[in-house]
Amino acid sequence: MVENRxxxxxxxxxxxxxxxxxxxxxxxxxxxxxxHPASDFVSGILPLWFGDQGWDNLKTAxxxxxxxxxxxxxxxxxxxxxVMAMVIAVGKIIISMMSAYAIVYFRFPLxxxxxxxxxxxxxxxxxxxxxxxxxxVSNLGMLNSYAGLTIPLIASATATFLFRQFxxxxxxxxxxxxxxDGAGPIRFFKDILLPLSTNNIAAxxxxxxxxxxxQYLWPLLVTTDDQYYTIVMAIKRLMASDNGVVPxxxxxxxxxxxxxxxxxxxxxxxxxxxxxxxxxEK
Amino acid sequence: xxDKSVFRHRLLPYLxxxxxxxxxxxxxxxxxxxxxxxxxxxxxxFGFSTExxxxxxxxYLLSExxxxxxxxxxxxxxxxxxxxxxxxxxxxxxxxxxxxxxxRFYQTMLIWPYAVAPVVAAILWVMLxxxxxxxxxxxxxxxxxxxxxxxxxxxxxxLVVIASVWKQISYNFIFFIAGLQAIPRSLIEAAAIDGARPxxxxxxxxxxxxxxxxxxxxxxxxxxxxxxTFAIIHATTQGGPGNTTKTLVYKVYSDxxxxxxxxxxxxxxxxxxxxxxxxxxxxxxxxxxRVQY
Numbered sequence: 001m002v003e004n005r006x007x008x009x010x011x012x013x014x015x016x017x018x019x020x021x022x023x024x025x026x027x028x029x030x031x032x033x034x035x036h037p038a039s040d041f042v043s044g045i046l047p048l049w050f051g052d053q054g055w056d057n058l059k060t061a062x063x064x065x066x067x068x069x070x071x072x073x074x075x076x077x078x079x080x081x082x083v084m085a086m087v088i089a090v091g092k093i094i095i096s097m098m099s100a101y102a103i104v105y106f107r108f109p110l111x112x113x114x115x116x117x118x119x120x121x122x123x124x125x126x127x128x129x130x131x132x133x134x135x136x137v138s139n140l141g142m143l144n145s146y147a148g149l150t151i152p153l154i155a156s157a158t159a160t161f162l163f164r165q166f167x168x169x170x171x172x173x174x175x176x177x178x179x180x181d182g183a184g185p186i187r188f189f190k191d192i193l194l195p196l197s198t199n200n201i202a203a204x205x206x207x208x209x210x211x212x213x214x215q216y217l218w219p220l221l222v223t224t225d226d227q228y229y230t231i232v233m234a235i236k237r238l239m240a241s242d243n244g245v246v247p248x249x250x251x252x253x254x255x256x257x258x259x260x261x262x263x264x265x266x267x268x269x270x271x272x273x274x275x276x277x278x279x280x281e282k
Numbered sequence: 283x284x285d286k287s288v289f290r291h292r293l294l295p296y297l298x299x300x301x302x303x304x305x306x307x308x309x310x311x312x313x314x315x316x317x318x319x320x321x322x323x324x325x326x327x328f329g330f331s332t333e334x335x336x337x338x339x340x341x342y343l344l345s346e347x348x349x350x351x352x353x354x355x356x357x358x359x360x361x362x363x364x365x366x367x368x369x370x371x372x373x374x375x376x377x378x379x380x381x382x383x384x385x386r387f388y389q390t391m392l393i394w395p396y397a398v399a400p401v402v403a404a405i406l407w408v409m410l411x412x413x414x415x416x417x418x419x420x421x422x423x424x425x426x427x428x429x430x431x432x433x434x435x436x437x438x439x440x441l442v443v444i445a446s447v448w449k450q451i452s453y454n455f456i457f458f459i460a461g462l463q464a465i466p467r468s469l470i471e472a473a474a475i476d477g478a479r480p481x482x483x484x485x486x487x488x489x490x491x492x493x494x495x496x497x498x499x500x501x502x503x504x505x506x507x508x509x510x511t512f513a514i515i516h517a518t519t520q521g522g523p524g525n526t527t528k529t530l531v532y533k534v535y536s537d538x539x540x541x542x543x544x545x546x547x548x549x550x551x552x553x554x555x556x557x558x559x560x561x562x563x564x565x566x567x568x569x570x571x572r573v574q575y
Contacts, residue, residue, distance in 0.1 A: 118303070236517040
């Protein structure tokens with residue numbers, strides 16, 4: 001501390017607490033709303049203190065059909081989201097590592113072409129080429145399948161670049177030593193490069209898991225069968241009730257279920273996640 | 283690409299790049315080419331007949347007042363999201379940086395919204411600002427302010443900006459905190475000994491040293507406002523009332539999937555792509571020169 005002025009310190013804490021209050025307010029209200037019976041919302045404004053229906057609402061959301069055009073339970077949607085997030089995270093890490101390994105540790109014809117083809121994808125967010133990508137997936141018969149939900153989102157230039165950067169920073173002497181001991185490319189990868197990358201992989205996994213879990217537009221387009229709905233994309237559908245009474249308690253229970261897994265991942269892996277995020281983007 | 287000692291192998295490298303390359307070609311390059319191709323064609327909604335029309339889609343699009351409304355909406359929206367999101371995050375980061383004890387607590391409490399999906403952020407704020415049951419709506423009415431984002435375009439914009447900023451603030455915060463912690467303490471102490479007060483120290487030392495971070499965040503935030511806020515708009519205003527929150531990305535979606543106007547939607551995609559690339563290039567070319575490292 002350069003100087004010590006109590007009122008300044010106090011002001012700092014006040015501003016931070018105010019920030020936390022504003023950021024936390026929606027969660028507080030959502031948690032409270034999830035513990036009330038639906039009838040509590042008809043009369044007027046949202047309650048600010050907990051009711052006693054929390055457990056019932058949770059059971060209803062998890063095991064019954066959610067209703068309002070979603071004829072599948074939240075537990076099924078949580079499972080779909082989990083599969084999607086896991087396949088995207090693991091798939092991206094595997095194929096990015098493989099291609100980065102090839103580009104850094106091998107010289108082969110068309111290496112540059114491969115590199116640029118992958119690089120170009122950085123410029124094309126999925127929202128921009130959404131219609132033709134949808135057509136491709138539809139032509140391949142991949143609508144309403146886990147493959148359709150995940151594979152188009154797996155190719156990722158960012159992850160490839162992260163691994164490329166990291167592999168280039170690995171000292172050459174390691175490779176020389178490994179070769180002197182007679183290790184081939186696969187052995188070098190498995191025994192030396194992979195253990196060195198564990199931190200990168202873990203951090204990337206956290207970021208990609210959240211990315212996959214939170215996908216919205218893509219699942220909205222490729223799933224018309226409720227069995228494949230992800231929880232994040234289905235929430236909005238719950239709001240579309242037109243018979244007057246919006247079941248805010250169930251919507252909020254589902255909303256909390258939808259955000260709990262990624263938030264827990266961030267909180268538990270905080271250090272790794274922050275490090276990975278900053279390394280990834282810089 | 284610098285020289286690195288490498289393996290010699292004929293087949294293996296191809297096997298290694300194959301999965302990524304196949305997915306990239308099938309789900310990126312091919313659809314992007316398709317978007318370009320379609321942008322030069324007119325197709326009826328059922329796909330029975332198509333015609334190659336060169337730039338007609340673009341000319342028609344650019345003569346449409348609705349498109350320019352969307353351009354203006356996007357500019358205002360991204361500006362508001364980037365500026366207010368970064369300013370708030372910077373304020374919180376500067377405050378948290380100086381707190382020695384409990385710093386970790388504040389950091390944890392401030393970064394978790396990163397993990398929340400944009401659509402979830404939208405639902406949460408819709409609940410708080412709902413015209414009939416919203417608690418903030420209620421507080422505002424106590425203050426004599428009528429809030430109804432469904433009917434009022436300014437309020438609709440406010441709602442989507444609030445939800446977007448709320449979601450993005452933790453991301454900006456993480457980068458500002460990292461940037462602040464990289465500034466050498468000795469610099470600030472030296473300035474303090476020379477009699478510079480906190481405000482002056484911030485503007486003359488900390489802020490310039492933070493400008494690369496701020497520049498990076500500016501690019502990221504504008505791209506975020508362009509693309510990742512689709513879910514927020516889709517779940518709240520759906521572009522309304524009367525197109526006043528219909529951003530360019532939302533228009534691509536609604537013209538393509540709802541309106542089934544493939545030619546126009548593709549033309550919009552192509553323009554959007556050009557815009558994003560141009561934006562990035564311009565920012566790197568001109569802004570970076572004025573940024574101090």
